[in-house]
Amino acid sequence: MADIDYETKYFFPVKPIPRLSCRDPEALRLISSEKPVVLTDAKLCDSALKWNLDYLAQHIGPAKHVVFASQCDEFKYYDETKISQYCPNFKRPTQRLEITFQEFANKLTQWNPGQEKLYLQQGLNSSVGTVIAADFVSFNWPWLNAQTKTQGWGTLTSNLLLVAMAGNVTPVHYDEQQNLFCQLVGHKRCILFSPDHHDRLYPHPVYHPHDRQSQADIFKPDFDKFPGLRQISAQSAVLGPGDVLYIPIYWWHHISSLHNHPYTVSINFWYKGASTDMVIYPLLDRQKVAIMRNIEKMIMDALKKPTEVDQFFQSLILGRYT
Numbered sequence: 076m077a078d079i080d081y082e083t084k085y086f087f088p089v090k091p092i093p094r095l096s097c098r099d100p101e102a103l104r105l106i107s108s109e110k111p112v113v114l115t116d117a118k119l120c121d122s123a124l125k126w127n128l129d130y131l132a133q134h135i136g137p138a139k140h141v142v143f144a145s146q147c148d149e150f151k152y153y154d155e156t157k158i159s160q161y162c163p164n165f166k167r168p169t170q171r172l173e174i175t176f177q178e179f180a181n182k183l184t185q186w187n188p189g190q191e192k193l194y195l196q197q198g199l200n201s202s203v204g205t206v207i208a209a210d211f212v213s214f215n216w217p218w219l220n221a222q223t224k225t226q227g228w229g230t231l232t233s234n235l236l237l238v239a240m241a242g243n244v245t246p247v248h249y250d251e252q253q254n255l256f257c258q259l260v261g262h263k264r265c266i267l268f269s270p271d272h273h274d275r276l277y278p279h280p281v282y283h284p285h286d287r288q289s290q291a292d293i294f295k296p297d298f299d300k301f302p303g304l305r306q307i308s309a310q311s312a313v314l315g316p317g318d319v320l321y322i323p324i325y326w327w328h329h330i331s332s333l334h335n336h337p338y339t340v341s342i343n344f345w346y347k348g349a350s351t352d353m354v355i356y357p358l359l360d361r362q363k364v365a366i367m368r369n370i371e372k373m374i375m376d377a378l379k380k381p382t383e384v385d386q387f388f389q390s391l392i393l394g395r396y397t
């Protein structure tokens with residue numbers, strides 16, 4: 076299909092993420108060097124290509140599912156556990172609901188413009204019905220297990236089932252896990268930025284509920300507040316059914332559901348990164364981000380006050396490390 080993505084105007088340079096066969100040595104080289112690639116023929120979740128709204132409502136079972144509601148198209152993640160300690164006045168950008176899949180499907184089919192947008196984001200667990208479980212068992216685990224073993228990744232921590240309404244946006248953020256992202260129904264536009272964008276995408280502080288999320292909006296850039304935005308550059312791809320995008324650990328990503336279908340269905344595979352990282356100099360950009368996170372956590376444990384951090388670091392480096 077025509078890559079819808081290039082009809083979008085960006086203020087920053089964008090290159091296409093390579094689309095390769097999972098048997099192409101170049102694809103494996105990109106994964107080994109922790110660079111994004113779209114695998115077009117992994118057949119990772121072919122048994123789930125039929126997971127449309129009716130099928131899921133019919134077979135996923137009566138358990139409650141996590142659904143976020145938003146007054147706009149954005150669904151910016153926040154860590155509930157970080158609100159009480161340092162940000163008691165934090166305004167949640169979305170409301171977290173727990174409803175059955177059928178209730179969710181009914182809301183989607185009866186949705187009218189002006190009503191709140193919804194995004195189902197549920198970790199697949201043993202509550203799914205036997206039909207869904209059978210589809211899950213039929214995933215291409217032999218290929219997946221061989222791949223993750225070759226790459227030395229850690230355990231599979233979760234599979235998130237994602238059912239988004241057309242237009243839903245997950246704003247720019249990074250995760251601390253390797254991610255094989257499978258598109259099942261509809262199309263998603265994915266914009267990725269390498270981990271060395273830490274000082275150009277301005278993540279919220281680690282103690283903040285929006286830890287790992289960018290403070291900036293790449294579609295409404297505030298260059299005065301975030302001048303580093305002028306130096307960002309991205310790779311992007313539009314994913315369709317059957318595509319598998321490798322989102323490397325610590326890579327920033329912005330993901331949105333396109334309007335060529337009323338909703339999208341995706342499933343991700345989050346893996347812990349390789350356990351023993353050989354410390355080879357120069358450090359990898361993601362290693363520097365991990366070190367920065369640890370320093371932030373230590374400083375906040377010591378100072379307890381976010382307002383003292385800036386002065387602390389100024390005193391530490393100004394005039395001494397130039």
Ligand SMILES: CCC[C@@H](CC(=O)O)C(=O)C(=O)O
Nearest residue numbers: 196237245250254330341343
């Ligand atoms: C809860 C976020 C899911 C996903 C983004 C999206 O598909 O909207 C993502 O960021 C990831 O898989 O890491």
Ligand SMILES: [Zn+2]
Nearest residue numbers: 248249250328
């Ligand atoms: Zn993510």
